[in-house]
Amino acid sequence: MSEKKSRILVVDDAVDILEVIKMRLELLGYHVDAVSDPLEALEKFEDGERYDLLLTDQKMDGLTGTELMEKCREIDNTLQTIIFTAFGTIEQAVEAVKKGAYSYVSKPIDHNDLSVKIAQAIEKRSLLNRMYHLEKIIGNQFRFVNMIGNSPAMQKVFSKIAQVATTESTIAIYGESGTGKELAARAIHLHSNRADAPFIATNCAAIPETLLEDELFGHIKGSFTGASGAKEGLFRTANRGTLFLDEVGEMSEAMQAKLLRVIETGEIKPIGSDKVIKVDVRLIVATKRNLKELVEKNKFREDLYYRIHVIPVYLPPLRERKEDIIPLFQHFMKKYSGRAGKKIVRVEQAVVERLMNYNWPGNVRELENMVEYLVAMCQDEVITEDLLPETTRDPAAFSQTTLSMPLRPLREVRDEFTKEYLINLFRHTKGNVSQAAQIAGYYRADFYKLFQKYDLDPKTFKIPPGTKKTQKAGQDLEL
Ligand SMILES: Nc1ncnc2c1ncn2[C@@H]1O[C@H](COP(=O)(O)OP(=O)(O)OP(=O)(O)O)[C@@H](O)[C@H]1O
Ligand SMILES: [Mg+2]
Known part of the structure; x- marks a missing residue:
């Protein structure tokens, strides 16, 4: 979608002024709503309408401009306001600025002055919103930007x-x-x-x-x-x-x-x-x-x-993108050991193998929970095999999805089984297609067709390069 128009709400009980302002601001490319009653303006905010800027007269029946601004800011705290003031009421305008208005413009309105102030107020609103959301992201420990996936x-x-x-x-x-x-x-x-x-x-x-x-x-x-x-x-x-x-x-x-x-x-x-x-x-x-x-x-x-x-x-699912396991593991290790204030420098080779061979029915969340557990259990600087929960040894976890299903069409179950079989097979041959075809009893060309039908890529079953880099040949994983 193209860039969104900034939204302005204009409130003035002088209807002729209202119309002129609305028209001019629309020509400048803003989305403008105009109302002559401050209570109607407030109702818009209460109904969930949102504006970047409130342009309001100060002296109106029902609510003054300052009062309207304060009520609207309770609903939307980054809302910016510019107040119109009649001749001789500057003091009120200054008061409004002290209470949080962006600025004021005296009547009769100088439209050039007004349009400059509007642009600045909208800029401020956008900066405040951006800051507010960045704070939220940071508060959430960069969860969003930390999406790992090399596969x-x-x-x-x-x-x-x-x-x-x-x-x-x-x-x-x-x-x-x-x-x-x-x-x-x-x-x-x-x-x-x-x-x-x-x-x-x-x-x-x-x-x-x-x-x-x-x-x-x-x-x-x-x-x-x-x-x-x-x-x-x-x-x-x-x-x-x-x-x-x-x-x-x-x-x-x-x-x-x-x-x-x-x-x-x-x-x-x-x-x-x-x-x-x-x-x-x-x-x-x-x-x-x-x-x-x-x-x-x-x-x-x-x-x-x-x-x-x-x-x-x-x-x-994680079992179909095995090369993500180690980077995710390292990512969560950093997160949880940092949080616990523990220094963990190494992971035994046997642990890496178990992680790579496990089926991960609970996917990334299960891996994350396991790392949290390992960090809590780890008493010195190394993650050893005995710390791993028994479930990671359980070969039954692998076929759980297929076997626990109620009766379903044979074709569906057979497809699922075949895919799991192929994944298991590639895992065993570490992505070697000739060897896998031989074990499955297929000609190589037919075997290619078979695993392509299930969207499998044998390369993903090779030992991931990330692991090699950080691992001493055939040894433990350095963190
Ligand atoms: N690619 C990834 N990189 C880093 N962390 C991830 C990744 N994928 C998932 N996670 C983490 O794993 C956990 C589970 O992820 P999320 O809640 O997004 O999954 P979900 O698919 O919505 O799960 P559910 O179906 O149970 O609602 C979260 O803590 C999330 O931060
Ligand atoms: Mg979810």
């Missing part, structure tokens, strides 16, 4: 993220549990034109159906027993930013219908309200389920599926 599969994901981030399209992220779906969603937001605005995440499966509507759309005061105040709802909190809906496949039919409406109209209706509110939100959804399959089984609305499956991003 070709992850490199593909990164370049897709970079390509699609600046579009306004809905993105559907698919991947098993713990593969980094939320992290990818944050990365998309950070690379988008919305990076200055909020990124709001929620998990649809974790919230009971009745509460999910309230969570997403909010309610008005008194809309149900116990609703003593109004609630904004996440769509409004995320206004002009990104809303990430995790586990979207778990939404009830009723909620699916409501989500579809928002996507189609760009409007929400808080519970108990008969007023619709425009929202400007970029949607990213994620699921570990196969949505297409859910559609076929009539468990997910087809129309909604096509609305959200606009740009799919697939996060591969």
Whole structure:
């Protein structure tokens, strides 16, 4: 999408002045709303409308400009304000600046002076917002920028993220549990034109159906027993930013219908309200389920599926990108040993082998949890094999996904089995195709067709170069 217009709200009970200002500012390329009643202006903010700048007359019925500014800043604390003052009321204007207004302009308005001040105030707003969000990122220990992935599969994901981030399209992220779906969603937001605005995440499966509507759309005061105040709802909190809906496949039919409406109209209706509110939100959804399959089984609305499956991003399971294991391990080691104030310098070769041979059903999250555990357990400077949890030795973990499934079509299960078999085989031959073909009892050419059908790349099963570099030949991994 092209760069967004800055939004200005003009408030003056002199309607003729209002019209002139609106017209001039629109000619300068701003999005301008104009109202003659300060209470109506406040209502806009309360309804979730957001502006970069409030231009308001000081002397009005209902609320003074300064009072309006203070109330609006309670809702949006980086909002900038310029106050118009009539001749002889400069003192009030100075007072307004002390209370947080960016500046004031005296009437009759000098439009050149006004347009310079507007540009500066908007610049300040944008800087403040950027700073505010950077602080949030830093507070979150750079979680978003720290997305590790050397494997070709992850490199593909990164370049897709970079390509699609600046579009306004809905993105559907698919991947098993713990593969980094939320992290990818944050990365998309950070690379988008919305990076200055909020990124709001929620998990649809974790919230009971009745509460999910309230969570997403909010309610008005008194809309149900116990609703003593109004609630904004996440769509409004995320206004002009990104809303990430995790586990979207778990939404009830009723909620699916409501989500579809928002996507189609760009409007929400808080519970108990008969007023619709425009929202400007970029949607990213994620699921570990196969949505297409859910559609076929009539468990997910087809129309909604096509609305959200606009740009799919697939996060591969960790067992299919083994060369990411060691870099991720090192990354988490640094994070957790730093946090615990421990100096860990080396990892035994046997540990590296176990990590590389393990199936990682819980993907990156499981690896991260294991590192946290290892750091806690490690008593000196070396991670030794005896510290590893027994589960990493468990070959059964490998076939768990296939065996624990209820009865399903043979073709589906056979495909899954074949893929796991091939992964296991490549792991055994360390990516050697001839040897693998021989063991599988295939001619080399046929064997190529077979593993390509499953999107497997034998190269990814070779000992990763990152490991070699940091490892003494056939020895321990230096950290
Ligand atoms: N590529 C990566 N680089 C660094 N850390 C990662 C990466 N992928 C995932 N993580 C970390 O692993 C953990 C799990 O990731 P995340 O929550 O994004 O996964 P998820 O796919 O949303 O999981 P779930 O399906 O359970 O919601 C997080 O702590 C995240 O920071
Ligand atoms: Mg998640």
